Amino acid sequence: MKSRIQQLPELLARRILILDGAMGTMIQTYKLDEAAYRGERFRDFAHEVKGNNDLLVLTQPQIIREIHEQYLEAGADIIETNTFNSTSVAMADYHMEDLVYELNVEAAKLARAAADTYERKDPSRPRFVAGALGPTNRTASISPDVNDPGARNVTFDALVEAYTGAIRGLVDGGADLFLVETIFDTLNAKAALFAIDQYCAGRGLEIPIMISGTITDASGRTLSGQTPEAFWNSVRHAKPLTIGLNCALGAKLMRPYIEELSNIADTFVCAYPNAGLPNPLAPTGYDELPDDTAAYLLDFARSGFVNVVGGCCGTTPPHIRAIADIVKDVAPRQVPVIEKKMRLSGLEPLNIGDDSLFVNVGERTNVTGSRAFAKLILAGNYAEAVSVARQQVESGAQVIDVNMDEAMLDSKAAMTTFLNLIASEPDISRVPVMIDSSKWEVIEAGLKCVQGKAIVNSISMKEGVEPFKQQARLAKRYGAAVVVMAFDEQGQADTLARRIEISKKAYDILVNEVGFPAEDIIIDPNIFAIATGIEEHNRYAIDFIEATRWIRENLRYARVSGGLSNVSFSFRGNDPVREAIHTAFLYHAIRAGLTMAIVNAGQIGVYDDIPKDLLEHVEDILFDRRPDAAERMVAFAETVKGKGKAATEDLAWRAAPVRERLTHALVKGITQWIVEDTEEMRAEIEARGGRPIEVIEG
Numbered sequence: 001m002k003s004r005i006q007q008l009p010e011l012l013a014r015r016i017l018i019l020d021g022a023m024g025t026m027i028q029t030y031k032l033d034e035a036a037y038r039g040e041r042f043r044d045f046a047h048e049v050k051g052n053n054d055l056l057v058l059t060q061p062q063i064i065r066e067i068h069e070q071y072l073e074a075g076a077d078i079i080e081t082n083t084f085n086s087t088s089v090a091m092a093d094y095h096m097e098d099l100v101y102e103l104n105v106e107a108a109k110l111a112r113a114a115a116d117t118y119e120r121k122d123p124s125r126p127r128f129v130a131g132a133l134g135p136t137n138r139t140a141s142i143s144p145d146v147n148d149p150g151a152r153n154v155t156f157d158a159l160v161e162a163y164t165g166a167i168r169g170l171v172d173g174g175a176d177l178f179l180v181e182t183i184f185d186t187l188n189a190k191a192a193l194f195a196i197d198q199y200c201a202g203r204g205l206e207i208p209i210m211i212s213g214t215i216t217d218a219s220g221r222t223l224s225g226q227t228p229e230a231f232w233n234s235v236r237h238a239k240p241l242t243i244g245l246n247c248a249l250g251a252k253l254m255r256p257y258i259e260e261l262s263n264i265a266d267t268f269v270c271a272y273p274n275a276g277l278p279n280p281l282a283p284t285g286y287d288e289l290p291d292d293t294a295a296y297l298l299d300f301a302r303s304g305f306v307n308v309v310g311g312c313c314g315t316t317p318p319h320i321r322a323i324a325d326i327v328k329d330v331a332p333r334q335v336p337v338i339e340k341k342m343r344l345s346g347l348e349p350l351n352i353g354d355d356s357l358f359v360n361v362g363e364r365t366n367v368t369g370s371r372a373f374a375k376l377i378l379a380g381n382y383a384e385a386v387s388v389a390r391q392q393v394e395s396g397a398q399v400i401d402v403n404m405d406e407a408m409l410d411s412k413a414a415m416t417t418f419l420n421l422i423a424s425e426p427d428i429s430r431v432p433v434m435i436d437s438s439k440w441e442v443i444e445a446g447l448k449c450v451q452g453k454a455i456v457n458s459i460s461m462k463e464g465v466e467p468f469k470q471q472a473r474l475a476k477r478y479g480a481a482v483v484v485m486a487f488d489e490q491g492q493a494d495t496l497a498r499r500i501e502i503s504k505k506a507y508d509i510l511v512n513e514v515g516f517p518a519e520d521i522i523i524d525p526n527i528f529a530i531a532t533g534i535e536e537h538n539r540y541a542i543d544f545i546e547a548t549r550w551i552r553e554n555l556r557y558a559r560v561s562g563g564l565s566n567v568s569f570s571f572r573g574n575d576p577v578r579e580a581i582h583t584a585f586l587y588h589a590i591r592a593g594l595t596m597a598i599v600n601a602g603q604i605g606v607y608d609d610i611p612k613d614l615l616e617h618v619e620d621i622l623f624d625r626r627p628d629a630a631e632r633m634v635a636f637a638e639t640v641k642g643k644g645k646a647a648t649e650d651l652a653w654r655a656a657p658v659r660e661r662l663t664h665a666l667v668k669g670i671t672q673w674i675v676e677d678t679e680e681m682r683a684e685i686e687a688r689g690g691r692p693i694e695v696i697e698g
Contacts, residue, residue, distance in 0.1 A: 004126045005176050008208060008241065011077075011126075012268045012307045016332045018324045019130075019272050019310025020071035020079045023064075025284050026316060027053050030063055052094045054086045057107040064107070068114035072127060074317040075324030078308070079115060079127070080179055081107040081170065084134035087162040089154060093137065100162075101169040104131070108173025130179040130210060131170030133163060133192050140187040141224050141423050141451045149424035150382070150417055156448035159191035160198070167199050177208040182247045182312075184214050184223035186234045187451035190479060193238040197477050208241040210270060210308075214248045215257050221347070224451055225426055228260045230345035233453045236265075237479035237517075244270030246312045250277055250288060251296030258305050266338040268307035271300055275314030286314025294322035301330040340519045340557055342481055344432040345452040350398055352559060352595060358586070359596035361434055362397030363565065365389050365418075366598075367406040374406055377414055386421050389428045395601040400428070401457065402446065403436035411437065412445040419449035434483075434598075440471055447478040456480045458524060460487035461506060468506070472514045481520040483561055484510070486547075492526055494540070499525040499547035507555045518557035522595065525551065527562040529569035530581075531621045531630040538630070541567060541585060541622040545592045552593030559595035565603070570634075577618075577637045579603050580610050584618045614640060658684060 011017060030036075034050040035043075039059030042049060049055055057064050064082050071079055086104050088097040108131060115127035138144075138154035145151045170178065178196055183189040189211065200207055213231050216223045222231055232243060243265045245254055251273040258271045273296070276287030288296075297309045309327060311319045341353035352359060365388055367374035376385040392400050400422075404414040415437070422428045435446035436457040443456055459471045459482055475482050486493035486502045493499040503523045510516040525547040528540040548560045568581040586597065587607040610618070617636045620629035653664045654673070658680045665674060685694050 004128070005208065007126065008128065008177075009268075012241075012332060013335075014332070016301055016306060016327045016330060017077040017308045018075050018320060018327075019270065019308055020068075020076040021074075021272075021311035021315035021317065021320045022284075022313050023067060023080065023082050023084070024053055025286075025314055026067045026070070027056065027063070028285075030060075032056075032060070032063075036060060047095045049094055049096075052085070052091075052096070054083055054091075054103055054107070055094070055096070055099075057082050057103060057110055058099070061106070061110055065110050065114055068111055069117070070317040071320055072114060072118040074321035076310070076320055077125070077127060078130050078177075078310075079111050080130045080132040080181075081111045081173075081175060083107045083132045083166065083170065084182075085137075086169075087134070087136055087166050089136040089138055089159065089162040090134065100165045104166045104169025105173040108170050108175045112174035128176045129174065130177050131167070131173075131175030133166060133170075133178060133180045135182050135184055135188050135214075136162065138188075139185040139224065140191065141185050141420075141449070143420075143424055150420040152420060156187065156191050156194075159188055160195045163192045163195035164199055167195055171199075171205070171207070175207075177210060177241065179210040179212065181210075181212040182214050183212065183231070184216060184248075185451065186213070186222065186224055186226055186231055187449075189213075189235060190451065193235060193479070194477055197238065209238055210242040210244070211235050211238065211240040212242075212244045212246045212270060212272070215245060215254065216248050218253065220257060225347040225429070226345065226451065227348055228257045229264055229349040230347055230452060232261060232265055233343040233345035233349050233351075234451060234479065236267075236343065237453075237476065240267055242268040242270040242308055244272070244306075244308070246270075246272045247274060250274050250286075251293060251300065252276075255296075255300065258300060259303070262305040262333055263336070264338065266335060268335060269305060269333055270308035270310075271297065271306050272308075272310035272312050272315075273297075274312045275319060278314075282314075284314045284316060288314070288319075290316070290318040290322035293319050294326045297323050298326045298330070301327045301332075304331075304333050307332045307335075342519050342522075342559060343453065344399070344455065344481065346432045347426060347430040347452070350432050356595070358590050358594065359398050360396055360601055360604075361561070361596050361598045362389070362392030362395070362400040363563070363598045363600050364392050365400055366403035366436060367409070368403055369565065377404065377418070378406065378408060382417060382421055385418060386425060386428070389422050390425065392601070393428055393431055397431065397601060399432050399434050399455065399596070401434040401436045401598050404442065405437050405439065411439060411442045415442050415446045416449055419446055423449065423451070435480075444474065444478075447475075447480055454478075454480045455522065456482045458483040458485045460485035461489065461502070462487045464489055465509065469509060469514055472510055472516055476514065476516055481522060482510075482516070483522045483524050486523065486525045494526065494528065494536075494543075496539070496543040496546050496550075499543060500550050503547065503551055503555065507558055518555075521555075521557070522559045522561045523551050523555070524561050524563075527564065527566045527597075529566055531570045531633050533630055538621075538624045542624055545589050548589055548594050549592040560593060561596045561598070562589075562594070564597045564599045571637055574637050574641045575603070576640050577614070577633075579605050580614050580618050581622070583607055583610060584615060585622055588622065 037050045111129040119127045143149045143151045144153045180192045254273045262269045279287045300306045341351045344350040364370045404411040434455040434457045437443045456475045461468045484506045493502045530541045568578040571577045583605040617633045621633045
């Protein structure tokens with residue numbers, strides 16, 4: 001027989017469940033003074049406690065129990081514990097950090113007792129207790145000081161510790177599930193999810209999680225800047241029972257964002273909006289009467305958006321009764337089957353599937369690969385270093401690779417500082433980050449700074465299978481994708497057979513033993529330098545390409561990446577040749593299935609533009625087509641050296657018709673004249689009776 005909690009997904013699939021309403025709004029109706037908040041126990045406490053609603057589970061438990069029962073009587077299937085602020089971080093404002101465990105235990109016991117009472121009245125209708133974990137009053141990814149964008153007033157580790165104390169109390173008090181709610185900074189939520197997973201894994205528990213974000217205004221983003229889809233991509237690794245939104249907005253303004261989540265989430269969806277907008281003249285402090293809120297949520301239900309509905313600020317038992325009555329005969333949302341893709345995020349989502357275009361990973365924010373960037377970081381010139389990241393994104397990087405592995409650096413501190421700084425730059429932080437280091441502690445420091453879904457670069461079996469599995473489990477707990485190097489205890493894979501052997505072994509371990517999502521695995525089969533004069537190196541490029549093809553055909557959902565600049569290392573100092581090698585290599589590797597590569601976008605050209613004689617020599621070394629390919633390439637390279645891009649730009653293309661100019665600019669990535677050319681094209685189209693949209697449609 002299934003337990004009550006095992007029945008919950010079946011209930012959600014059968015009918016729309018009802019969550020309770022606002023606790024704070026109801027507490028206000030009791031008009032409690034300082035003495036009432038203190039009770040007898042805290043009569044002589046040295047600090048003011050009025051407003052600490054969570055304390056009432058100790059000083060006025062009968063009031064909290066009564067509020068729970070009012071919501072259950074109104075039709076709530078799930079009630080929240082009165083623990084929104086019951087973490088050591090939030091309780092520090094009241095100097096009551098030492099009460100955290102007790103607050104959570106007692107709050108859960110009160111809710112449990114109320115729920116059990118109503119369940120006994122009608123055993124066919126189970127009632128559930130959700131242990132509420134609020135956002136705290138600090139932000140891990142937002143600076144508290146506008147003059148110091150890298151500053152933080154709380155760390156990821158401090159949040160994990162704070163949430164763990166609350167989690168322990170909620171579990172011991174009898175909560176059925178967790179509700180991580182009112183998320184305005186996704187990094188805080190990721191700390192809560194990390195703490196839940198760590199705590200439950202250590203005790204062999206499986207406790208469902210509800211996750212609820214907060215869209216703060218009409219911008220359609222969280223306070224920390226994420227879109228709903230970016231937010232979902234950041235937290236979906238926790239495999240929540242529900243994903244949804246609450247607070248900040250009334251249902252009318254929340255509607256498009258709940259609709260978006262309902263379309264993309266492969267789990268149940270929950271919505272519990274405020275009762276409209278704040279209104280100090282209204283009895284509850286909010287605009288909407290019960291029937292108003294219920295009507296909006298009926299629209300959500302009839303539109304197929306939701307599986308759970310309830311209320312946040314300003315809602316009361318009459319609101320919940322009206323909501324429960326109006327949706328009781330409406331079928332719940334059917335959870336859609338969503339295509340498996342790698343779903344990354346910065347402030348915005350980046351979804352990579354089988355049909356996705358090649359992904360450029362910017363390489364210049366890497367102290368081992370860019371002398372200029374290393375010089376800036378070593379000098380402590382982070383402002384200029386941040387501008388390098390911005391240039392990468394402006395040049396088309398869809399992910400930025402950040403590496404601080406320099407002997408003269410405190411790599412952990414440098415990684416933390418840099419990631420905190422770029423988090424405050426929306427034009428940079430809109431893209432996901434690839435956290436790149438040969439040291440796991442540096443990677444982990446980076447993961448503690450990013451609210452989005454990042455990529456770990458990299459893990460491998462270099463130190464053996466067990467350390468590999470341990471790092472993979474941690475990456476999974478942080479919610480990151482991983483680059484897996486084709487590297488084991490015998491060394492780097494440098495033949496096609498070894499590349500295939502190690503890739504398959506690593507993939508099988510990750511998927512079958514660690515439970516790592518296959519779509520979050522990126523295999524790097526090692527790009528090595530070619531044309532080195534060493535015969536054993538002659539097949540490095542073609543073997544990489546063939547390994548890529550094998551991986552994409554045999555390791556379902558896995559992606560392939562590599563460090564592009566390695567392939568041309570023998571020709572450093574000869575930019576025209578390096579660009580031709582990069583361009584041709586990418587052209588063939590992408591056709592074989594290469595998903596992404598760490599590249600300098602400025603050193604990638606157009607395959608068809610490579611001069612035919614140069615292309616012949618390049619492809620000879622790429623495909624090992626003749627025994628003297630390397631010698632011929634070295635000799636030919638000397639004739640090309642110095643013939644880089646002309647110092648003065650050839651502007652002959654500007655004399656062409658506007659359609660040809662726009663085509664040329666798009667292919668070459670030239671934006672200098674894009675506004676005037678687009679306007680000229682629009683005017684030309686309108687003059688012949690066309691529509692402006694034709695400029696975009698071509």
